[in-house]
Amino acid sequence: MESVLSFGLALVLAPLFPGIILKVKALFAGKQGPPLLIKYWTLAKLLRKGSVYSTSTSFVFRLGPLVACATAIAALLFFPFAGKAPLVSFHGDVIVLFYLLGLGRFFTIAAALDTGSPFEGMGAAREAFFGTLAEAAIFAVLILFFRLNGSLILAGYFTGNQPIAIAGPQGALLILAVVALFMLLLAENSRVPVDDPATHLELTMIHEVMILDHSGPDLALIELGAFYKLFLYAALIASLLKPAGLAGPFAGTLAFYALMAVVYVAIGITESLTARLKMNMVPKYILTSFALVFFAIILTVEIA
Amino acid sequence: MASLLRIGNGEVVPRQHIPRIDFPRFLRVLTDFVRCNGYIVQFFAYPEGERMRLLAVLRNSELHVVETEVERDYPSLTLLAGAKFNLFEREIAEQYGLRPNGHPWLKMVRYHANASGRPDVFGNDYRTDIPGNYPYYRVEGEAIHEVGVGPVHAGIIEPGHFRFQCAGEEVLHLEIQLGYQHRGVERLLTTVPQRRWPILCEAIAGDTAIGHNLCCCQAIEALAGLDVEPGARTVRTIALELERLANHIGDLGALSGDVAFNPPAAYFGRIRGEFLNLLLELCGNRFGKSLVRPGGVTQAMGGEQRRIICAKIKELREEIVQVCDLLFSAHTVLARFEYTGTVNRALADQLGLVGPCGRASGLEYDVREFFPTERYADLPAITNRATNGDVYSRAMVRREEIVHALDLIEQLLAAPEEAHQPVRSAERRLAPASFVVTLNEGWRGEVSHCLLTDDDGALLRYKIKDPSFHNWTGLAMALRNQAISDFPLCNKSFNLSYCGFDL
Numbered sequence: 001m002e003s004v005l006s007f008g009l010a011l012v013l014a015p016l017f018p019g020i021i022l023k024v025k026a027l028f029a030g031k032q033g034p035p036l037l038i039k040y041w042t043l044a045k046l047l048r049k050g051s052v053y054s055t056s057t058s059f060v061f062r063l064g065p066l067v068a069c070a071t072a073i074a075a076l077l078f079f080p081f082a083g084k085a086p087l088v089s090f091h092g093d094v095i096v097l098f099y100l101l102g103l104g105r106f107f108t109i110a111a112a113l114d115t116g117s118p119f120e121g122m123g124a125a126r127e128a129f130f131g132t133l134a135e136a137a138i139f140a141v142l143i144l145f146f147r148l149n150g151s152l153i154l155a156g157y158f159t160g161n162q163p164i165a166i167a168g169p170q171g172a173l174l175i176l177a178v179v180a181l182f183m184l185l186l187a188e189n190s191r192v193p194v195d196d197p198a199t200h201l202e203l204t205m206i207h208e209v210m211i212l213d214h215s216g217p218d219l220a221l222i223e224l225g226a227f228y229k230l231f232l233y234a235a236l237i238a239s240l241l242k243p244a245g246l247a248g249p250f251a252g253t254l255a256f257y258a259l260m261a262v263v264y265v266a267i268g269i270t271e272s273l274t275a276r277l278k279m280n281m282v283p284k285y286i287l288t289s290f291a292l293v294f295f296a297i298i299l300t301v302e303i304a
Numbered sequence: 305m306a307s308l309l310r311i312g313n314g315e316v317v318p319r320q321h322i323p324r325i326d327f328p329r330f331l332r333v334l335t336d337f338v339r340c341n342g343y344i345v346q347f348f349a350y351p352e353g354e355r356m357r358l359l360a361v362l363r364n365s366e367l368h369v370v371e372t373e374v375e376r377d378y379p380s381l382t383l384l385a386g387a388k389f390n391l392f393e394r395e396i397a398e399q400y401g402l403r404p405n406g407h408p409w410l411k412m413v414r415y416h417a418n419a420s421g422r423p424d425v426f427g428n429d430y431r432t433d434i435p436g437n438y439p440y441y442r443v444e445g446e447a448i449h450e451v452g453v454g455p456v457h458a459g460i461i462e463p464g465h466f467r468f469q470c471a472g473e474e475v476l477h478l479e480i481q482l483g484y485q486h487r488g489v490e491r492l493l494t495t496v497p498q499r500r501w502p503i504l505c506e507a508i509a510g511d512t513a514i515g516h517n518l519c520c521c522q523a524i525e526a527l528a529g530l531d532v533e534p535g536a537r538t539v540r541t542i543a544l545e546l547e548r549l550a551n552h553i554g555d556l557g558a559l560s561g562d563v564a565f566n567p568p569a570a571y572f573g574r575i576r577g578e579f580l581n582l583l584l585e586l587c588g589n590r591f592g593k594s595l596v597r598p599g600g601v602t603q604a605m606g607g608e609q610r611r612i613i614c615a616k617i618k619e620l621r622e623e624i625v626q627v628c629d630l631l632f633s634a635h636t637v638l639a640r641f642e643y644t645g646t647v648n649r650a651l652a653d654q655l656g657l658v659g660p661c662g663r664a665s666g667l668e669y670d671v672r673e674f675f676p677t678e679r680y681a682d683l684p685a686i687t688n689r690a691t692n693g694d695v696y697s698r699a700m701v702r703r704e705e706i707v708h709a710l711d712l713i714e715q716l717l718a719a720p721e722e723a724h725q726p727v728r729s730a731e732r733r734l735a736p737a738s739f740v741v742t743l744n745e746g747w748r749g750e751v752s753h754c755l756l757t758d759d760d761g762a763l764l765r766y767k768i769k770d771p772s773f774h775n776w777t778g779l780a781m782a783l784r785n786q787a788i789s790d791f792p793l794c795n796k797s798f799n800l801s802y803c804g805f806d807l
Contacts, residue, residue, distance in 0.1 A: 025566055028566065028567050029566045029567050029569070029570035029571070030567070030570055030571065030574075031570060118449065118450065118451040118452065119451070121449075122451065122788070192564045193564070193636065196564035198564070198566075199562075199564065200458040200459045201458065201459075201562065201792040202453070202458055203451075203453065203788055203789055203791050203792055204562075204789045204790075204792055204793075271564070271566070272566055272567060273634075274565070274634075274636045275560075275563035275564055275565040275634060275636040275637045275639075275640055276563050276564040276636075276640065277636070277639070277640075278639065278640060278644075278787065278789075278790070279473060279787050279789040279790075280473065280787060281639075
């Protein structure tokens with residue numbers, strides 16, 4: 001029951017947090033910014049609209065948003081929010097989780113290519129390339145976690161007697177992992193400095209350009225999927241940051257969501273303080289995160 | 305150089321004084337001129353009875369004029385003398401059906417039928433739509449892909465078509481096709497009453513309302529022999545600098561926004577509005593429309609307005625400096641600006657770039673310094689230090705010009721108030737059979753208007769040149785071997801006018 005509740009809470013709250021990013025960015029720019037609930041309004045607006053389909057697209061185009069959103073929700077099923085047992089959990093579920101996200105990406109790319117637009121093809125090429133590099137870094141993180149904890153179950157990382165956390169014995173090592181995960185979060189969720197979610201310039205976009213032709217409920221699904229994906233990455237970081245000793249179900253959940261808010265505020269600050277990278281620097285950026293985790297893995301070898 | 309007549313900026317010349325030489329000599333004179341650090345200000349055709357004449361206004365450290373007579377075609381100067389003639393020749397071919405033989409790439413400029421009734425040089429059927437009617441340059445090969453952008457764009461900007469030939473993310477060639485906003489301004493000006501000229505000129509490019517209108521009014525003043533009071537000249541100078549400030553500040557903000565560095569984009573956006581509001585104080589219009597009219601300005605600048613402008617500049621200067629520091633000290637921003645979209649000096653010289661884009665490439669040409677009008681002869685010139693020709697240099701030149709413009713306005717306002725009377729529009733008799741060319745340094749660079757009157761003093765030809773006419777080619781060249789994702793940034797660093805080009 002508790003698992004269902006925490007999963008439901010995550011689904012409901014995920015669109016709230018991107019509003020925090022917008023608010024932080026607005027404050028840095030000396031503006032009031034949109035209301036915190038803006039993303040809910042956006043979703044409601046999009047869901048009320050009709051969708052327009054180009055005659056040059058096929059069923060692949062319509063499948064893209066559905067799969068992207070469904071895989072992101074499915075990925076959340078494995079996550080132990082605030083240390084609660086997840087709804088689904090089995091040996092090796094972390095690998096399934098990231099390949100579920102990979103499946104979502106595959107269908108988003110396929111839908112983009114289906115339009116035949118040169119813009120979307122360009123975006124798809126970038127997404128595929130950068131996604132491939134990011135995958136290497138993600139799996140390096142998983143290797144690190146496996147070495148620390150011996151588990152291949154996502155829930156196993158953050159629950160039980162020896163959770164992987166900065167407050168734990170290997171905390172110093174995990175700082176590297178947290179930084180790397182934050183860099184990956186920015187890269188995988190099309191945030192600055194890799195992508196600019198606010199731009200209107202198609203030639204510079206990565207993720208946004210792939211969904212240019214989607215409209216109405218389809219776009220709402222894509223947005224929702226993106227919120228969940230970002231939520232998942234932020235939750236990974238928040239779980240690592242979680243201090244020990246917050247046992248109570250209420251206090252634990254509260255602390256978890258407070259840390260989530262901190263992660264989102266950090267995203268907002270990063271986006272306000274840095275400009276975007278040149279496109280040809282993005283691979284270096286992603287590989288830097290890989291190098292950080294790789295270094296952490298080497299340190300675990302020393303410990304062993 | 306005896307074949308060239310030296311003229312002044314805004315000086316009326318009887319048309320019979322303009323040297324008329326035969327084409328071979330014309331070709332030789334122009335070829336020699338552009339090879340020795342000479343540039344073209346205007347080069348256009350006009351009908352004289354049954355004959356067609358080509359008139360060229362040239363500049364080095366002085367202005368010169370020369371003309372020749374041609375039949376249906378003539379050997380291409382682009383081929384023989386260089387790329388500076390490229391667009392001018394294509395424009396002549398489009399406007400009057402005169403073919404430059406041997407032009408390396410004879411392509412239409414704005415897609416309209418010519419005015420002379422001659423057969424179309426390009427073989428176009430103007431009843432059909434524009435896209436697809438252009439012989440686009442193509443790079444072939446399996447790894448090459450073509451990206452077409454526009455003419456309808458994502459932002460609220462003007463229409464223009466950009467065709468990229470790319471190998472992966474790298475742009476091999478960019479072709480820019482404009483003309484979507486062609487309104488026929490030049491021909492319209494010869495048909496409407498003189499009182500409407502300034503109004504039309506204010507609409508040539510909405511962001512250069514003062515620059516273009518100033519050229520028009522100075523030309524009318526020269527042809528009608530009107531004197532302008534010093535006080536009115538001060539107001540005009542201030543207005544031109546305010547226009548420069550508003551646009552340059554807006555550009556820096558937009559450059560910042562294009563690299564996703566939000567705070568300066570937001571601050572500059574607001575500060576731009578403050579300068580537009582100062583223009584509002586001067587004349588009741590945020591873009592300075594209806595301020596400049598032949599003979600002076602329509603609204604005298606009073607003591608209160610001087611105080612408001614002074615106070616505002618004092619208030620904003622510090623803020624501008626701080627936001628500039630924020631933008632130019634962010635290393636992630638510098639990483640995007642530096643070595644991006646470089647137009648080196650040799651290339652800029654070959655193309656004849658003008659304005660901040662030219663200065664950013666090391667071409668030290670500023671109309672305010674070379675051919676000063678209004679109060680510029682009394683004011684200090686600007687020297688730009690960043691001359692690498694990249695996005696950084698173009699941004700830096702803007703930053704320097706912003707500070708310079710603030711200084712100029714403060715200096716003008718520090719001088720004692722000179723009383724001047726507002727002027728009203730009126731039809732004025734223009735000198736018959738005359739020629740005048742006016743140049744001003746608009747915020748994009750050299751704006752130039754050229755007027756020719758016939759024997760009755762009626763307007764025979766009105767030729768307009770926006771600085772964008774020179775600089776669009778610079779943007780195309782800046783993109784060579786750049787990442788296609790850097791195009792918006794390069795484009796913004798040039799920030800050229802579509803409607804000023806399309807006329």
